[in-house]
Amino acid sequence: MRKIGMNGKDLIPVLSGFGCNVVAVFQSRTCSSCTRKACVSMISFGSACSYQIGASLSIFSSGGKPWLFFPYMLVLVLAGAIHTRLWNRNRLDDTLPLHANRTFLQKPSWRSVSWRVRSVMKQFLVQAMPIFIGICVVATLLEQTRILSALTGALTPVLAIFHLPGDAAGGILFSILRKDGLLVLNQDQGSFVEDLSGGQLFILVYLASTLTACLVTMWTIRKELGAVFAMQLAGKQLVTSLGSAFILVWLWNWIA
DSSP: OOOGOOOOGGGGHHTTTTHHHHHHHHHHHSTTTTTTHHHHHHHHOOOOOHHHHHHHHHHHHHHTOOOHHHHHHHHHHHHHHHHHEEEEOOOSSSTSSSSSOOOOOOOHHHHHHHHHHHHHHHHHIIIIIIHHHHHHHHHHHHHHHHHHHHHHHHHHHHHHHHHHOOGGHHHHHHHHGGGGGGGGGGGHHHHHHHHHHHHHHHHHHHHHHHSSOOOOHHHHHHHHHHHHHHHHHHHHHHHHHHHHHHHHHHHHHHHH
16 A cells, blocks of 8 residues: 555555445545545546446446456556555655554444444435436436537547547546446447457556546545645546556557
C-alpha cells in the first residue's frame, strides 16, 4: 500500500468500493489526512462497484467472451494502483507509523445498531435515491432532445483512435451517468457487441469503466472533499484512462 501512496488502513475503503463507491468514499473518513485523497483516487479508478461488475460481466457474455472479465479486473486494479501512485507521489508522509493504534471490539447494543441503520436508510432515501432518479431524468432528456446523438457524433473521431465504432459512444456516455449504463449496448439481443473483436470489447468496457466515476460518486466526492478536488480528480482520471487505453490497444495489436 505504501508503494502506491497509501497505508494499510486504506485497504478497507478500497475493498468496500467493490460493493459501492459511494459507501467507500464515506468510509475513507477513517483514513489519515495524508492518504485520504489518494485512497479516494484509487476507489474512483480501480474499485469496480457491484453495478460495474454486473454490467461488465453481461457485456462480455453478450459478446461471447466472458473469459475477458478476469483480465479486465486485473488490469483495472493494476491501472488504478499506477494511477494513484502517479498523481499522489508526495502525499504519503514517511514519518507516519506503519501500524495504527490498536482498537478493541465492543459488544453492540440494539440502540446503537438501530441508530446506525436509521442513519444509513435516511442517507439512501434523501440523498442516493433522489440522485438516481435525477440521473434517469437527465438520461431521458438527453435522448429525447437529441443531445445524446450530437455527443455520440462528437465522440466518434475519438473512439476511432482506439479502433472502436461510433455506436459505442452511447454506452460510454451512459456509463458516466451510471456504471451499469453500459448495458444499453445489450439492446437488440447484444448484436452490436457480438460483432466486436476481443480487443475492441475489452477496450470498450475499460474506457466506460475508467473515464470518470459515476455522477453519484462524483457528487459524494464533491460533498466530502470539495468541488475543486472533485474536478481535479476527474481530469486526472480522464488523462490516465485515455493514456492507459492507448497503451492497451498498442499491446493488444502487438500480441495479435
